[in-house]
Amino acid sequence: MQVVSVVLYLILAPFVGALLDGFDRIISARMQGRKGPPLLQPFYDLAKLFSKQMLAVNSVQMLLNLSYLVFLAVAGAMLFAGADILMSLFILSTADMFLVMAASSDSSPFSTLGAGREMIQIMAYEPMTLLLAVGFYLATGSFQVIDIIRMPYSTVLTMPGFLIGFFFVMAIKLRKSPFDLSTSHHAHQELVKGLTTEMAGPTFAIMNIAEYYEMTLMLGIVALFFINENWWSWPIAIIACLFVFFLEILWDNVCARVKWRTLLDSCWVVTLLSGGLNGLILMLIR
Amino acid sequence: MGVIPVLILWPALIALLIPFLKQSKVRGIAVYVGAGGVMILALTLLISWLSGGQTVNLYQQTELIDHLMLAGELVLMVLIVYLSIKHRKYPVILLSVGQTGLLLWSETVQPVESPYHMTVDCLAMLMCIIVAFVGGLICIYAVGYMKGYHKHHTEYQDRSGFFFSMLFLFLAAMFGLVLSANLVWMYFFWEVTSVISFLLIGYTRTEEAVNNSFRALWMNLLGGLGFAIGIAVAAGTLGSVQLVDVVAAGAVIPVAMLAFAGLTKSAQLPFSSWLLGAMVAPTPSSALLHSATMVKAGVYLLIRLSPALCNTMTGMTVAFIGGFTFIAASMMAIAQNDGKKVLAFSTISNLGLIVACAGIGVEETIWAAILLMIFHSVSKSMLFQAVGSIENTMGSRDIESMHGLLLRLPRLTYIMGIGIAGMYLAPFGMLISKWVALKAFVDADNYLLVIFLAYGSATTMLYWTKWLSKLVSLHHTKEPVHDVTLPDQYLSMYVHSAATLLLCLLFPLVSTYVVDPMIVQLFGSAHEVLSMSVLTTMAIMLVSVIFVPSLMFLLTRATHRDYVPIYMGGINEGDNTYFTNSFGEPEHLYLSNWYLRFEFGMRRLMRPSVIISSGVLIVMLCVIVGGAV
Structure with missing residues (x-):
């Protein structure tokens, strides 16, 4: 069962991510009064990127990007295998490290600046992810995903604060405005293309696939809030994931990019107020 | 077990011998022999201990040695008084005379018979191995380093002989400290380490070095005063000065005072500044003070005390100070661009985590604390040595000047x-220990520590x-760099890096065969902190961390x-280094890191942190002592 789930994740996650990205582009375009690209545009983009000439600024960028991809896949596979959620989140930040190193290995002004901002972003979201794991442990008595999804009721009932906090920092991971400092999906980026400035062709395609794995992993964590031992919790979880994703798109389109200081302050304060308080309550009633 | 006196006396003997060797080559050989001897002796002790029982208590009748130690303490006191008068730091005299006098009074007015004076158990043995191997390798490294150091710093008088002598004396004191079961003995060695660290920090004799060394001295003497009070109270109320008896009785005041001494020694806030000041000394002494010896003496004592700290007010205070130090020091490290300063803050921060674990004092946290201690000793010693070598080669230890170091100094x-x-x-090991600590903090219902850990990570x-x-950063520069690192320095660093990798790979074995027995000895029982399947998963993941990038390297x-x-x-002018600016002239590209000085700078955070931590410490000490009297 676990093997099937992991294999399905490894195969399907990029497709799910790319499809969601396609929807994201259409919805965003409609919000901005445009028609938007076709649904399968992300697939066309990937195909195009892979067909391009292999241009590189150094010899290590490709291998660091590939490592980023593999570690993200490992982090996601751990979640979908029902393993330890805290370990999965630790691997997630290790994966991010490789992206930062890939960007700074170029020694190029724009990607180095992007890498610096990416580090600030990691620092901003990491307390939330660690507290989130603690929250699941307090609510269910286990760090194991397999135990969390076998609860008689959905964990969102006891940890709504964590969901709010996680929604807040998820904007960083999905590279959504107002927190898309290191690199942005939008054209108006003051850092050229931030940490992906020096990535071209297949290297950039690999980075995109890795982001799709990450997107699926994030939504998997959202689903974890809703899934319980009853079968009907699964469709509810999927609907909840889609709704959360829609909210992120909405937030992306109504907000302007903030400075790093605002990012750090707001993420840390929201983490403390939502996750921190919710966790405290869980600990007191335990 | 007859090897113990040899283990302590051998480095002391080398320390006595070295100042008389004027030729640097002969001195180098003496250091190699000395360090090799220390390692062999520690291994001999390990083997004889493994073939014998689990816990061995030694030396019932030691009147002569007791008198010698008393004389030694008086000599130390006279030395401190002399140096304080010479440098006009009079308040230090009060601390030194006060604690020595207190101990003398205690020993004459309330003499206590001690059943035994030294104990060899798992924890003591582990500390011996760390001190012998990490410390020994640092001594070997120092031989090459000091040559480069004095070539580089011609302004300082070459006192290498004195320096090596102090390094070896430090090792001797550390062996004595970790093996002592009697608090009076431990106190003697404790004082010796305080004084030697003071002498090492003042090595260059500049004004800054002298000031910093006196700061280290008074802070450690304050801890020593706490230690002496602890002994006097224990002798008066319990009628015993055995550490085991104090822990078993859970005597509130002695435990609190000893814990206080541990906090000063392990450079926890508000006493962190001595360790930051210690950076003026040559790098081997920083490596020794930060990784294997000085600061580890503090956490060693706290780990010994941990069963008596569990669920007490003292334990809560210690845990708070540790957790607070962990987050405050890690924040201040962000704003530093001096490599050694970053390492110093990181040391303080990691020790904070270990101290927090000891303060909680349950099996899981002690498991994490011991593993953190092992990993920290090896990694930190290696990092200090690498930074020291880089500084000797490039003339700077600024992180900004390490841009693109991979191409210039790859090894x-x-x-x-x-x-x-x-x-x-x-x-890697540090992170796994952190993970276990996080779980244990949740189980201990200490949410504040959970928050500290989440933000501090x-x-x-x-x-x-x-x-x-x-x-x-693969940045090509035109300045040529000539690596002046000597083979003995590389030998030490290679052994350290191999040890780091091996410790990570053999993590499950280290946990089962080294750490679990210690938990049994400290708590009487041990359940598996991490199940074997979890440990195996981690070993697999570790392999993946090492092999995924290598595999990708081969593929790409x-x-x-x-x-x-x-x-x-x-x-771009074509070399990725110069670009054409708006005047049409070539401009050199300079890339800087983020330091967030206004947000996380020491100037902004240090004072509030010291005020908060000393406030908590003073209030809690008053409450604890007042409640117990």
């Missing part, structure tokens, strides 16, 4: 990379990642690619 960069990865990346990640990314090496210049805004 040293790999060593640094292993050290940094070992300090914080998943799934994030800040820890930032200062290591930005350093690592500075190292891996063969692919053909066309190299293009980077985008620089202005026109």
Whole structure:
């Protein structure tokens, strides 16, 4: 069962991510009064990127990007295998490290600046992810995903604060405005293309696939809030994931990019107020 | 067990011998022999202990040695008084005379018979091995380092003989300290380490060095005063000065006073500034003070005390101070661009985590504390040595000047990379221990520590990642760099990096065969902290961390690619180093790291942190002592 789930994740996650990205582009375009690209545009983009000439600024960028991809896949596979959620989140930040190193290995002004901002972003979201794991442990008595999804009721009932906090920092991971400092999906980026400035062709395609794995992993964590031992919790979880994703798109389109200081302050304060308080309550009633 | 006196006396003997060897070559050989001897003796002790029982108590009748130690304490006191008068630091005299007088009074007015004076158990043995091997390798490293140091710093008088002598004396004192079961004995060695660290920090005799060394001295003497009060109260109320009896009785005042001494020695807030000041000394002494010896003496004592700290007010205070130090020091590390300063803050921060674990004092946290201690000793010693070598080679230890070091000093960069990865990346040992600590803090219902750990991990990640990314920038510069690191320095660093990797790979074995027995001895029982399946998963992941990038390297090496210049805004002059500016002239590209000085600078955070921590410490000590009297 676990093997099937992991294999399905490894195969399907990029497709799910790319499809969601396609929807994201259409919805965003409609919000901005445009028609938007076709649904399968992300697939066309990937195909195009892979067909391009292999241009590189150094010899290590490709291998660091590939490592980023593999570690993200490992982090996601751990979640979908029902393993330890805290370990999965630790691997997630290790994966991010490789992206930062890939960007700074170029020694190029724009990607180095992007890498610096990416580090600030990691620092901003990491307390939330660690507290989130603690929250699941307090609510269910286990760090194991397999135990969390076998609860008689959905964990969102006891940890709504964590969901709010996680929604807040998820904007960083999905590279959504107002927190898309290191690199942005939008054209108006003051850092050229931030940490992906020096990535071209297949290297950039690999980075995109890795982001799709990450997107699926994030939504998997959202689903974890809703899934319980009853079968009907699964469709509810999927609907909840889609709704959360829609909210992120909405937030992306109504907000302007903030400075790093605002990012750090707001993420840390929201983490403390939502996750921190919710966790405290869980600990007191335990 | 007859090897114990030899183990302590051998480095002391080498220390006595070295100042008389004027030729640097002969001195170098003496250091090699001395360090090798220390390692062999420690191994001999390990083997004889393994073949014998689990816990061995030694030396019932020691009247002569007791008198010698008393004389030694008086000599130390006279030395401190003399130096304080010479440098006009009079308040230090009060601390020194006060504690020595208190101890003399206690020993004459309330003499206590001691059943035994030394104990060899798992924890003591582990400390011996760490001190012997990490400390011994640092001595070997120092031989090459000091040559380069004095070539580089001609302004300081060459007192290498004195320096080596102090390093070896330090090792001797550490062996004595970790093996002592009697508090009076332990106190003697404790004082010796305080005084030697003071002498080592003042090595260069500049004004800054003298000031910093006196700061280290008074802070450690304050801890020593706490130690002496603890002994006097224990002798008066319990009628015993055995550490085991104090812990078993859970005597509130002695435990609180000893814990206070442990906090000063392990440089916890508000006493962190002595360790930061210690950076003026040559790097081997920083490596020794920070990794294997001085600060570890503090956490060693706290781990010994931990069963008596569990669920007490003292334990809560210690845990708070530790957790607070962990987050405050890791924040301040972000704003530092001096390599050694970052390492110093990281040491304080990691020790904070160990102290917090000891303060909670349950099996899981002690398990994590011991593992953190092992990993920290090896990684930190290696990092200090690498930074020291880089400084000797490039004339700077500024992280900014390490831009693109991978191309200039590849061997040293790999060593640094292993050290940094070992300090914080998943799934290396430090991180696993942190994970266990997090779980144990939740189980102990200490939510404040959970918050500290969550935020502290994030800040820890930032200062290591930005350093690592500075190292891996593939930036070509025209300045040639000639690596002046000597083979003995590399030998030490290679052994350290191999040890780091092996410790991570053999993590499950270390946990089962080294740490679990210690938990049994401290708590009487041990259940599995991490199940074997979890440990195996982690071993697999570790392998993946090492092998995924290597595999990717092999896969991508063969692919053909066309190299293009980077985008620089202005026109790239073709070498990725210069671009054409708006005047049409070539401009050198300079890339700097983020330091967030206004947000996380020492100037902004140090004073509030010291005020908060000393406030908590003073109030809690008053409450604890007042409640017990």
